[in-house]
Amino acid sequence: MSVKVVVGSLWGDEGKGKIIDFLAKDSELVIRAQGGNNAGHTIVVNDKKYALHLMPSGIVRPSCYNIIGDGVVIDPISLMKEIDFLKSQGVNCDNLFISNRASVVMPYHILIDKYSEEKREENKIGTTGKGIGPCYMDTVERSSIRMVDFLDISEADLRRILENKNEFIKRNYNDDGVTIESAIEELLNAREYIKGYITDTTVIVDRFLKEKKNVLLEGAQGSLLDVTYGTYPYVTSSHPISGGFCVGGAVPPNAITDVIAILKAYTTRVGQGPFVTEIEDSIAHYIREAGNEYGTTTGRPRRIGYMDIVALNYSIRINGVTSIALTLLDVLKGVEKIKICTAYELDGKTIMHYPASLKELERCKPIYEEVEGFHEDLTDVTCYDDLSDNAKKYVEKIEELTGVRVDIVSVGPGRHQTLVRQK
Ligand code: IMP
Secondary structure (H helix, E strand, O other): OOEEEEEEOOOOOOOHHHHHHHHHOOOOEEEEOOOOOOOOEEEEEOOEEEEEOOOOOOOOOOOOEEEEOOOOEEOHHHHHHHHHHHHHOOOOOOOEEEEOOOEEOOHHHHHHHHHHHHHOHHHOOOOOOOOHHHHHHHHHHOOOOEHHHHOOOOHHHHHHHHHHHHHHHHHHHOOOOOOHHHHHHHHHHHHHHHHHHEEOHHHHHHHHHHOOOOEEEEOOOOHHHOOOOOOOOOOOOOOOOHHHHHHHHOOOHHHOOEEEEEEEOOEEEOOOOOOOOEEOOHHHHHHHHHOOOEOOOOOOEOEEEOEEHHHHHHHHHHHOOOEEEEEOHHHHOOOOEEEEEEEEEEOOEEEOOOOOOHHHHHHOEEEEEEEEOOOOOOOOOOOHHHOOHHHHHHHHHHHHHHOOOEEEEEOOOEHHHEEEOOO
């Protein structure tokens, strides 16, 4: 039995979908525990590409149960479209279960997300615009609609809630808000479509744990986007760290056996916020194009930087990481010297910790070590030992600087391009 938690090491987009799909072959249950359709997890099966947003990445494996857990915020209209699309691709989704405790992202959350971003002017967070923050705000404020209540909400109650929110939008943003009748129609239509999937998922989780099955908790976003531990306020509104998945996935902390950090061979970030190892030169351009570093959800070009061991070690500490899966190593092919940031210089002092203060972070300068790059195409490599010496040296340098073993190396989007290192 194993209960593996998969976390994004830094700011998300590390290739979690692919690794979860790979690990799901030995898992009986995959659980999404936080975030919503702000996530974008890409899976490639037999050259067919699936871009998932709300759906757990085990969905394409029929024998694997998939839960959208209690801590997820769910846009029912978007979920309906995602299920519908998957069905059209031959994925029947009979293995999907949706928590009745999850909060519903309403059309007004999406509007409020947009208007509050506009109001921030030059201090925009760069949200995905999916209504995630406003929905979590309502949840914490205790005015969200949970799935269990959405199932039997009357049309009259729905209309009253929409009218109230429209008044709020008028007052705060001088806009008419959502078109009430069409919003009701769309919401009720989506409810009809998804209602068969909604259940008390805590019961399923408990059963799988008691039966000592293999469970995977799938993180969305990344640890440095955590609302407490991330680069606040340039963060998402949930807890994409290992502890957060216990809260949102109904898995008790003492059940967890492994914490696997997905780490990109370079670093990316979308949206605003500090990024000490960011580069904007020709290497950044090269990596962006070679790695197709454009958002799965928003299409935005991602910011690019070198490996940041200071940020990574912080993430390893707060997550209790037991193993690393290194992704997109193939993308670094042709980069002459690969830089690794091993410390920061802050006001003339060398520091190894990740500052909480954004002002300090903005003053931090990366202190780099360099390793030789590699020129070989890695995408056909099928076993770790066959990687070129320089590629292996880079992997081993990361292990040396973190004290955590890299157990998986990914050299392409396909399932077969996943190298599992022998223990
Ligand atoms: P929100 O989650 O849409 O509120 O956006 C808050 C911040 O998190 C923004 O900087 C987004 O770009 C970032 N973010 C949200 N979801 C993802 C993701 O799946 N990958 C990477 N960044 C994300």
